[in-house]
């Protein structure tokens with residue numbers, strides 16, 4: 001019973017986290033289209049800060065806590081699919097950290113990447129989600 005509640009919570013917070021990972025680079029694109037130092041740019045910096053603080057940070061923490069609790073409950077630590085999933089999830093968490101750093105630098109006026117590259121970044125969580133869902137559902141190894 002506890003396993004099913006953990007899994008329901010895990011999947012819900014995965015959805016929230018992924019939504020944030022998809023949305024943040026999109027906000028960066030609009031932010032960078034606004035003139036530097038303009039009130040519009042400041043509004044985007046605030047939106048990014050709130051998305052990270054209210055949605056993304058709590059979600060990544062809950063996904064990790066419930067995911068590790070699930071692994072402990074089911075004994076997943078001994079399975080190949082779980083090791084592969086962990087590698088991808090650690091990489092995705094690194095991507096999350098990189099996005100947060102980019103948001104801070106953007107708020108300080110630094111525009112490091114062109115809009116086209118930022119748009120392409122949305123492939124990262126999409127690809128990770130495909131691989132992770134196949135690993136946890138199909139369990140090919």
Ligand code: HEM
Pocket residue numbers: 007010011014018063064066067068070071072074076089092128129132133136137
């Ligand atoms: C952050 C670290 C994570 C850990 C430690 C973790 C761990 C786990 C574990 C142990 C299970 C239970 C598998 C079972 O039923 O035996 C599970 C289920 C699941 N995880 Fe994660 N997970 C993490 C992140 C993610 C992410 C980022 C996604 C999607 C992008 C995801 C998607 C899923 C799905 C869809 C299930 C349900 C699979 C089923 O129907 O049995 N997880 N996770």
